Amino acid sequence: MPEEVIENKDGLKVRKLAELKTTTAKELEDAMLKRVKYFKEQNEKKSGFNSSLQNTFFKAFSSVLDLKINVDKALGEENLKQVHKVIDNILLFGL
Amino acid sequence: MYHLDGTDILDELYYRKTFSVCPECLKRIPAIIEEDDGKIFMRKTCKEHGDFEDILSSSAKYYKWTHYQKKDKNGNVVWQFEKDGEANPPDCAADDRGCPYNCGLCNEHLSTCSLALIDLTNRCNFSCNFCYANIEQAGYWIEPSLEDIDRIMKHFRSKPIPPPAIMFTGGEPTVRKDFPEICKMAKDNGFQEVIVATNGYGFQRKNGGAEWTKRCRDMGLDTLYFQFDGINDATYEKTRGIKGLMKYKMRVIDNCRKAGFDSIVLVATIASGVTDIEIGNIIQFAINNVDIVRGITFQPVSLCGRISAEEMQELRITNADVIKEIEKQTGGKLSMENAWYPLSTITEFGRLIAYLADVEPAEFTCHPDCGFATYLAVDPDSGEMVPIMEYFDPLEVIDFANRFWEKIKHKEKKSIQFFENMLGDFGKTLDEGLNFLDKTQLRARFLLGVLQYMRKPGKLMEMFSRLLMNGDWESVSSFSYGTLLISSMHFQDAYNMDIERTKRCIVHFGVAMPDGTVKELPFCTMNTLHRSDIEKQVAKKITQKVRDEFDTTVGQARQDIELEIMPNGGTKEEEDDTDA
Numbered sequence: 001m002p003e004e005v006i007e008n009k010d011g012l013k014v015r016k017l018a019e020l021k022t023t024t025a026k027e028l029e030d031a032m033l034k035r036v037k038y039f040k041e042q043n044e045k046k047s048g049f050n051s052s053l054q055n056t057f058f059k060a061f062s063s064v065l066d067l068k069i070n071v072d073k074a075l076g077e078e079n080l081k082q083v084h085k086v087i088d089n090i091l092l093f094g095l
Numbered sequence: 096m097y098h099l100d101g102t103d104i105l106d107e108l109y110y111r112k113t114f115s116v117c118p119e120c121l122k123r124i125p126a127i128i129e130e131d132d133g134k135i136f137m138r139k140t141c142k143e144h145g146d147f148e149d150i151l152s153s154s155a156k157y158y159k160w161t162h163y164q165k166k167d168k169n170g171n172v173v174w175q176f177e178k179d180g181e182a183n184p185p186d187c188a189a190d191d192r193g194c195p196y197n198c199g200l201c202n203e204h205l206s207t208c209s210l211a212l213i214d215l216t217n218r219c220n221f222s223c224n225f226c227y228a229n230i231e232q233a234g235y236w237i238e239p240s241l242e243d244i245d246r247i248m249k250h251f252r253s254k255p256i257p258p259p260a261i262m263f264t265g266g267e268p269t270v271r272k273d274f275p276e277i278c279k280m281a282k283d284n285g286f287q288e289v290i291v292a293t294n295g296y297g298f299q300r301k302n303g304g305a306e307w308t309k310r311c312r313d314m315g316l317d318t319l320y321f322q323f324d325g326i327n328d329a330t331y332e333k334t335r336g337i338k339g340l341m342k343y344k345m346r347v348i349d350n351c352r353k354a355g356f357d358s359i360v361l362v363a364t365i366a367s368g369v370t371d372i373e374i375g376n377i378i379q380f381a382i383n384n385v386d387i388v389r390g391i392t393f394q395p396v397s398l399c400g401r402i403s404a405e406e407m408q409e410l411r412i413t414n415a416d417v418i419k420e421i422e423k424q425t426g427g428k429l430s431m432e433n434a435w436y437p438l439s440t441i442t443e444f445g446r447l448i449a450y451l452a453d454v455e456p457a458e459f460t461c462h463p464d465c466g467f468a469t470y471l472a473v474d475p476d477s478g479e480m481v482p483i484m485e486y487f488d489p490l491e492v493i494d495f496a497n498r499f500w501e502k503i504k505h506k507e508k509k510s511i512q513f514f515e516n517m518l519g520d521f522g523k524t525l526d527e528g529l530n531f532l533d534k535t536q537l538r539a540r541f542l543l544g545v546l547q548y549m550r551k552p553g554k555l556m557e558m559f560s561r562l563l564m565n566g567d568w569e570s571v572s573s574f575s576y577g578t579l580l581i582s583s584m585h586f587q588d589a590y591n592m593d594i595e596r597t598k599r600c601i602v603h604f605g606v607a608m609p610d611g612t613v614k615e616l617p618f619c620t621m622n623t624l625h626r627s628d629i630e631k632q633v634a635k636k637i638t639q640k641v642r643d644e645f646d647t648t649v650g651q652a653r654q655d656i657e658l659e660i661m662p663n664g665g666t667k668e669e670e671d672d673t674d675a
Contacts, residue, residue, distance in 0.1 A: 005376075012327045014372055061542070061560050066552045084547050086497065091544045095502035095537075 096160045096432050099174060099490050109135060109159050116195070117141035118589040121624055123193060128593065130155045132418055137591055147589040149408075152466065154431065155413040161437050161463040174494065178442040180460035180599060182207030186615060195597050195620040204617070206460040208258045208603040209527035211251040211286070212618065213244060215277065216266040216628075218641075220296050223335050225620060235634035237266075243607035244277055248284040250605055259457050259604075260288035269297025275307075275314040282315035287455070292362070293319040294335075295347035308354035309395060316356075318389070320450040323361040326380055333369050348384060357387040361582075364416055366396040366410040374417070377422030380481060381579060390580030393417045397588040397622075415466055417492045417583040418638065425543030429469065429581070434482040436489060437463040438582070444496040448562070450507050451538050462596040466584035475578065480579060488554060490550040495544045503537060587619040610633060 007015050044052075072080055108130040115126035115137060125137035129153060135152040154157040166172035172545060185202035194203045217228045217237040218658050230236055239247070251258055262283050268274060274328045281289045291311075298308045298319065323344060324334045331340035363370060363377050374393065376414055381388045395412045415431070429435075438459050449456035470483035511529045514522030549556055558574045587596060600617030606629055608614055616625055 008372070010329065012329055013373060016375065030301050057193055058560060061546070062552065065546060065549055065556055068546060069550070069552060072550075084491075085097075087547055088544065091540045092498060092502055095499070095540075 096157065097490070098160075098163055098165065099369065099494055100165050102163070109155060109162070111162075113186055114194075114594040115139050115592045116624070117144050118147055119144040121589060123196070123594075126593070130159075149589055150411060150413060152413050152415045152594075153419065156416070157415050157431055158433075160462075174394040174497070174586050176437045176439050176463040176634055177599075178439045178460040179510075181256055181458055183207045183256055184507075189532045190649075193593050195592070195617075195624055198614070198616045198620050198625055200603065200615040200617075204600075205600055206601045207254065207256045207458050208615065209260065209457045209459060209601040211258045211261045212264050212602060212604045213239070213247055213261065214265055214604065214606075215239070215244070215268040215271055215274070218270050219265060219294070220270065221267070221294055221335050221337065227626060228264075229635065230266070230641075233630065233634075234637070235630070237630055238271070239607050239633070241273065241277070245280055245284070246607050246611075247605035247613050248281060248286070250615065251603075252285050256456065256458060257285070259286065260290060261286040262290040262292055264292045267296045269293055272294075275311050278311055278315040279422050279610050288317050289315050290318045290360075291316060292322075293320075294322045295344060295495070299343050299346040300347065300350075300351050304350040305353040308350050308356050309486070312354060312356045316344065318358040318360060319347075319351065319356070320360050320362050320392070322364075322421065323377065323380075324370050325364050325654065326376045327373065330370055330373055332365070334364060348387065349392070351387050357389075358575075359384075359388045360390040360392055361388060362392045362394060364396050365393050365583075366617050367412040367416070369410065371412060371420050374420045378421070378425065378581070385579060386577070389575050390582070393421075393581075394581040395583070395585040397586040397619075414464070414583045414585045418467060421581070427481060428479075429471075433484060434469040435467040435583075436469070436484075438468055439463055440489075440493055444493055445501040445648055446504070446507075447496050447541065448501045450503070451534055451541065453534075458601060460599060461601045462593070464585070464593065464596055464597040465599075466578060466582055468582035469577040471581060483578060486549065486559075487545070487553045488550065491548040492545055493661045495548070496541070499541055499544065506533075589623050592605045592619065592623060606633060 005013050075083060109128070110130070112127045113126050115125055116122065117124050119141065119145060122141065124139050124141050128135060128137050129576060130136075132151055133155050133284075134181055135155050135158045136148055137151050138146070138148050140146050153563065157635040161176050163175065164172045164198060167173050182205055185204065187199045187201050189197040189201040189203045194201070197203070199280055206673070214228065214237065217230045219226070219228060222229060222231070222469050228237075237355075248261065251261070256560075261490050263274075263277065272275070274297065278289050278291075280294070297311070298447055300302055324330050326341060328339055328341050331344075343398060348359070351357070361377060361381055363373065365371055365374070377391055377393075395417060397548050415539060418435050419430045438461055440459075445459055446456050465670070471480040472483045473479070474481045474485075511526055511533060513529060516522070518525070545560075562571060562574045587593070595615060597620055600619060602618040604616045604618060604621045606616065607615045609632060614628070614629065648654060
């Protein structure tokens with residue numbers, strides 16, 4: 001057991017604090033990516049066109065997300081609320 | 096904890112009227128739920144048996160947050176955690192006794208089933224003092240035949256909104272030799288997620304355990320809902336009356352890993368002063384085994400089994416207590432303030448995703464008091480697991496999803512039929528194309544809407560967007576590989592039963608009755624009120640064969656079990672760590 005585990009008066013091994021720090025963070029991300037790769041391959045088997053379209057979309061999405069986070073910071077909280085309201089209205093328009 | 100309209104947590108005291116049952120005679124009686132000294136209590140009086148009081152939540156602040164209603168200027172509720180369910184057609188009519196006496200399922204029930212349960216047996220290799228399923232104690236044998244099980248599955252799957260998941264319970268389901276075939280039967284009947292609630296018996300075998308685990312997986316078993324009360328043998332001695340049980344539990348983990356079975360949910364029964372001390376241990380254990388552990392469910396103990404009421408009051412612990420304990424044992428990183436949401440939060444979100452992805456919806460319209468959950472994800476910067484709420488603004492995302500769903504839900508009932516009316520069958524094909532294009536533009540709009548409220552970049556958000564766009568089981572699966580689900584679910588007993596909760600139950604038992612019908616019973620009413628009556632109707636005599644053989648069909652002799660777990664709670668090999 002890691003050293004942060006102590007034994008209480010009843011002899012129970014008790015963690016002083018669950019740190020949430022995982023030594024398997026890398027493995028976890030690898031497992032997730034492996035899984036994604038597997039399903040990407042499966043999707044490609046079904047339809048290569050749809051799959052590449054989707055992958056391009058998600059790549060673009062990631063870039064937009066990065067940009068959006070920077071813009072959020074520049075806008076400030078109050079302005080951001082107004083922007084959200086406008087975008088909400090646009091996206092819900094005509095539904 | 097915040098409200099979308101900026102309202103602060105309410106100062107006014109909480110008060111609500113409901114109905115409950117008398118813990119003595121189980122008659123329906125009025126009850127009030129009220130705030131007192133920063134806590135929430137249920138108080139009720141039975142004319143015959145007097146006054147009863149039980150604590151529902153140790154945090155009035157949190158309870159009030161989960162019961163908050165946002166209203167528009169006309170006073171109409173536009174936001175709340177309590178959701179109206181999409182009820183299936185009832186199987187029977189309620190009589191004048193009212194809920195909870197007409198289960199089966201009656202027209203007073205407000206939610207459809209999202210998780211079907213079947214008790215496969217009342218045999219178990221353990222004899223836990225708070226469990227309702229025990230063949231020796233009951234004096235009769237409960238074990239539905241394969242035909243009965245198939246009938247129950249077909250009952251659930253024939254509903255207009257069928258449950259996507261099924262869980263086998265007991266007793267210990269894996270004592271049945273035909274357990275793998277039952278898993279296959281579930282898949283054949285269309286269940287997408289097949290789960291077993293197990294103490295690990297079938298999976299822990301030293302000889303052939305890994306092979307058996309692989310066979311179950313190949314036959315359709317998706318997830319182990321694995322009884323796991325902590326990492327200390329002493330804890331299991333208290334909860335299960337068995338010594339040296341950690342070795343047994345570790346064999347399950349090892350065999351699953353060997354078999355490539357990578358979906359385990361650790362399930363811990365939490366009793367005050369007994370297992371609450373293990374909460375941090377369990378979280379750390381899950382994180383250390385995150386390659387095969389997908390989640391943890393904490394279940395505050397409920398009075399449904401062989402336990403005295405006095406003892407129960409000592410052991411009583413609420414969902415809020417569990418959340419507070421998690422906060423304490425994680426140094427405030429998983430706090431009540433920002434990490435926990437009622438399961439019903441994602442109701443419309445789930446419906447929307449299911450509609451856009453053309454998959455069966457899973458309805459989460461249980462009562463806000465039933466359970467709370469959070470997802471942990473690895474923060475790439477710190478390598479630490481953090482609540483997924485740090486990645487986006489949860490209430491804003493949910494609110495956007497709710498408004499989006501409100502606008503488009505009519506499409507679920509009636510798809511576009513523009514060309515069909517003019518061109519017949521050929522027009523149908525054109526309409527399919529139109530519907531596809533319509534859904535594609537809806538997906539894009541929804542994803543852009545959600546994008547507004549994201550706070551962090553990274554692979555996880557890419558996973559999340561795939562989940563939103565595809566909504567299929569594979570995307571859910573990929574997403575769950577990057578996260579750890581932690582939930583706390585408090586089942587009701589006669590002391591704290593709130594009929595408003597009962598009517599919204601989404602976890603239903605199915606029982607094949609001798610007259611050929613199937614009774615569908617909400618989890619809490621089954622265990623609190625109906626179990627003994629129902630079981631007497633379907634009980635079989637305990638034959639000598641059942642007595643002699645632990646596993647009646649495979650011939651696993653009782654003596655073999657005793658070598659592992661002795662009747663007095665000891666294990667034969669408890670000194671030998673290396674062989675465990």
